[in-house]
Amino acid sequence: MTKPILLSTPHLGDRELEFVKEAFDTNWIAPVGPHVDAFEQEFCEVVGARYAAAVSSGTAALHLALQLVDVGSGDEVFCSTLTFVATANPIIYLGAKPVFVDSDRTSWNMNPDLLREALDRRAQVGKLPKAIVLVHLYGQSADIAPIVEECDRYSVPLIEDAAESLGATYKGRSPGTFGKVGIYSFNGNKIITTSGGGMLVSDDPNLVEKTRFLATQARDPAPHYQHSQIGYNYRLSNVLAGIGRGQLCVLEDRVAARRHNFEIYQQALSNLPGITFMPEASFGRATRWLTCLTIDPATFGADREQVRLALANKQIEARPVWKPLHLQPVFAECESIGGAIAQDLFEHGLCLPSGSNLTSEDLERVIQSITEIHYSSVKSQVIKGYSTSAKAERKR
Numbered sequence: 361m362t363k364p365i366l367l368s369t370p371h372l373g374d375r376e377l378e379f380v381k382e383a384f385d386t387n388w389i390a391p392v393g394p395h396v397d398a399f400e401q402e403f404c405e406v407v408g409a410r411y412a413a414a415v416s417s418g419t420a421a422l423h424l425a426l427q428l429v430d431v432g433s434g435d436e437v438f439c440s441t442l443t444f445v446a447t448a449n450p451i452i453y454l455g456a457k458p459v460f461v462d463s464d465r466t467s468w469n470m471n472p473d474l475l476r477e478a479l480d481r482r483a484q485v486g487k488l489p490k491a492i493v494l495v496h497l498y499g500q501s502a503d504i505a506p507i508v509e510e511c512d513r514y515s516v517p518l519i520e521d522a523a524e525s526l527g528a529t530y531k532g533r534s535p536g537t538f539g540k541v542g543i544y545s546f547n548g549n550k551i552i553t554t555s556g557g558g559m560l561v562s563d564d565p566n567l568v569e570k571t572r573f574l575a576t577q578a579r580d581p582a583p584h585y586q587h588s589q590i591g592y593n594y595r596l597s598n599v600l601a602g603i604g605r606g607q608l609c610v611l612e613d614r615v616a617a618r619r620h621n622f623e624i625y626q627q628a629l630s631n632l633p634g635i636t637f638m639p640e641a642s643f644g645r646a647t648r649w650l651t652c653l654t655i656d657p658a659t660f661g662a663d664r665e666q667v668r669l670a671l672a673n674k675q676i677e678a679r680p681v682w683k684p685l686h687l688q689p690v691f692a693e694c695e696s697i698g699g700a701i702a703q704d705l706f707e708h709g710l711c712l713p714s715g716s717n718l719t720s721e722d723l724e725r726v727i728q729s730i731t732e733i734h735y736s737s738v739k740s741q742v743i744k745g746y747s748t749s750a751k752a753e754r755k756r
C-alpha cells in the first residue's frame with residue numbers, strides 16, 4: 361500500500377522525552393510546575409517578548425487576549441478574513457461582532473491601506489472598533505508597522521494571532537510581539553507542538569498576570585476560594601510544557617526544513633504554467649509553515665479542487681487555502697471590508713504537504729504527481745479540443 365503523505369504532522373526532537381520524564385519523576389503532573397515556568401521564560405527569549413503565559417490552546421489565548429483589552433458584548437472587533445475560524449470564534453464567545461478585513465497580495469495578510477481607510481471612516485462617525493485581531497498566516501508576517509501606526513493613531517489595541525507564524529520575522533523581530541498582546545499555538549499541526557497548547561505574550565506585566573488569573577478560575581487572593589469574576593480553566597499542563605521546551609530547542613531546524621520543502625517545490629513546479637507560489641514579503645522571513653500556491657485552471661489545465669482530489673487519490677493530503685471568514689455560513693451576518701482578494705486566494709489556493717519530517721522521496725512523489733496532473737489534463741483538453749473542432753468540421 362502507498363504510504364500516505366500528510367499535510368503537517370508532529371515532529372519531535374531529542375529532548376522532549378527527557379523533559380516529560382523529569383515531570384513524571386518529580387510528580388509535577390499538574391497545570392503548574394517548573395516546566396511551565398521555564399517554557400514561558402524560554403519562549404520569551406525566543407520571540408523577544410517580556411512576559412508570557414502558557415495556556416491550553418491558541419484559541420484559549422485569544423479568548424483571554426480579547427478580554428485583556430476589554431472586548432465585551434456588542435463591541436466590534438476588526439479581524440483578518442483570510443484565516444482559520446479559531447481567530448474569530450472567541451470574538452463571538454464574548455458576544456462581540458467581528459468585522460472582516462481583506463488581505464493584500466504581497467503577504468496574503470491584512471491590507472494596511474484598507475484598514476487605514478476603514479478606521480478613518482469609522483473615526484468620522486465615532487464608531488471605532490474595540491480591538492483589531494491581526495493574523496500572520498502560513499508562516500508569514502503581515503505588514504505590521506503601518507498597522508501599528510494606525511492602531512496607535514486611533515488608540516485601538518492590537519492583538520496579534522501568530523498561531524501559524526512562530527519562527528517568522530518582521531524587520532528582524534517576531535510577529536506576535538508588536539501588538540498589545542500576541543498569541544501562538546502549539547496544536548499538533550503547527551511548526552512546533554505540545555500536542556495541544558498555546559502562549560500569550562505581552563510587554564505589559566499586568567496583562568500577563570491577569571491572564572494567569574483568568575486562566576486559573578479567577579481566584580481572589582483569599583484562602584477560601586472566593587471569586588468576584590468569571591474565570592476559565594485554561595492553564596497548560598506541566599507535562600505538555602515539557603514537550604514544548606524540547607520543541608523550542610529545534611524550532612530553527614523546523615523553520616529550515618519547512619523553508620527547504622518550499623524551495624524544492626518551487627524549483628520543480630514554478631515552471632509549470634498556471635502555478636504561482638505564495639510570495640515572501642520583503643519585510644521579513646517567512647517560515648513556510650505550509651507551502652502554498654495558487655493554480656490558474658485556464659493555463660494549468662485543472663483547477664485547485666481537481667488537483668487536490670487527484671492528489672488525494674494518490675494518498676497525498678493537500679488542502680485548499682483557508683475559506684475566508686466573511687464567506688463562512690456562520691458569519692454570514694457579519695460586515696466585511698473588501699474580501700475579493702481573500703476569496704480569490706481561497707478559490708485558487710492550495711497548501712501542499714509541508715511537514716518538517718517529509719523525506720526527499722515524499723517531496724518527489726508530490727512533485728511527480730502534480731506534474732502528471734498537469735500533463736494529463738492538458739492532454740485530455742487537447743483531445744477534447746480536437747474532437748469538438750472535428751465535429752464542427754463535419755457539420756460544415
Ligand SMILES: *Cc1c(COP(=O)(O)O)cnc(C)c1O
Binds near residue numbers: 418447495
Ligand atoms: C491553529 C490556529 C489557531 C488556534 O490555535 P489552537 O491551539 O488550535 O487553539 C488560531 N489561529 C490560527 C490562525 C491558527 O492557525
